[in-house]
Amino acid sequence: MANEAYPCPCDIGHKLEYGGMGREVQVEHIKAYVTKPPFDTGKAVIVIQDIFGWQLPNTRYMADMIAGNGYTAIVPDFFVGQEPWHPSGDWSTFPEWLKTRDARKIDKEVDAVLKYLKQQCHAQKIGIVGFCWGGVAVHHVMMKYPEFRAGVSVYGIIKDSEDVHSLKNPTLFIFAENDAVIPLEQGKCSKGFICCSKYFSTLKF
Numbered sequence: 001m002a003n004e005a006y007p008c009p010c011d012i013g014h015k016l017e018y019g020g021m022g023r024e025v026q027v028e029h030i031k032a033y034v035t036k037p038p039f040d041t042g043k044a045v046i047v048i049q050d051i052f053g054w055q056l057p058n059t060r061y062m063a064d065m066i067a068g069n070g071y072t073a074i075v076p077d078f079f080v081g082q083e084p085w086h087p088s089g090d091w092s093t094f095p096e097w098l099k100t101r102d103a104r105k106i107d108k109e110v111d112a113v114l115k116y117l118k119q120q121c122h123a124q125k126i127g128i129v130g131f132c133w134g135g136v137a138v139h140h141v142m143m144k145y146p147e148f149r150a151g152v153s154v155y156g157i158i159k160d161s162e163d164v165h166s167l168k169n170p171t172l173f174i175f176a177e178n179d180a181v182i183p184l185e186q187g188k189c190s191k192g193f194i195c196c197s198k199y200f201s202t203l204k205f
Helices: 056-066 089-100 109-119 134-144
Strands: 023-027 032-034 043-048 072-076 126-132 150-153 171-174 194-196
Touching: 023 109, 032 109, 043 056, 043 109, 043 134, 056 072, 072 109, 072 150, 126 134, 134 150, 134 171
Parallel strands: 043 072, 043 126, 126 150, 150 171, 171 194
Antiparallel strands: 023 032, 032 072
C-alpha cells in the first residue's frame, strides 16, 4: 500500500500471541486500545493500524513499546466497526474492500481521538504513527493537522494529491530497501519528505 494509486497487499507476517498491557475504551463513536507510560509526560502517540485492524496483537505490542518510552499510546478503530482484512481473504476482492475504508476519510475519528487525548489523558504534545494503510492515513493527517508535532509513516504514501508535499510538521517515511512487494522507487524522496530506506530513525517531540 505504499503507493495509494497502486495498492499492494500487506503481509501479516508472524502474528504475535500477545495480550496487551493496556485497556479498551470507548472514544465517542469508536473503540480504542489505550496504554499509558509508567509516569505521565504529557506526550501521546496515535497508532493507526494496517488493514488487519486495531485488535491485531502485533499492533498493540508496538503501542505498549511506545508507552514504555514515555508516551500515552492509543490505537483507535479507524475502520469504525467494519471488519478488518483477513489473511485468508480473496486478494482479487481487495480493491473493492479498500474502497469502503478510505485512509483519507478519517477526520471525524482523528478529531474524537485528539479530544480524548487532550481532555482525558492531558496530552500536550501529540505524534502519530501508522503502518501500510495507516501510513497513508498518517500522510493525510500530517498534511492537515498542525497540532501533530511529528509523524511516522511506515509503508504508506499519498501520490495522487495536489498538496502531497504540504506537510505541517516533520514526517518520517520508512520503506525497505529490498522489498519484493513494495519497490523502493515508490517511496522516492521528494521535497518536504524525510525518507529512510536503510535505517530506522526516531522523531522525538
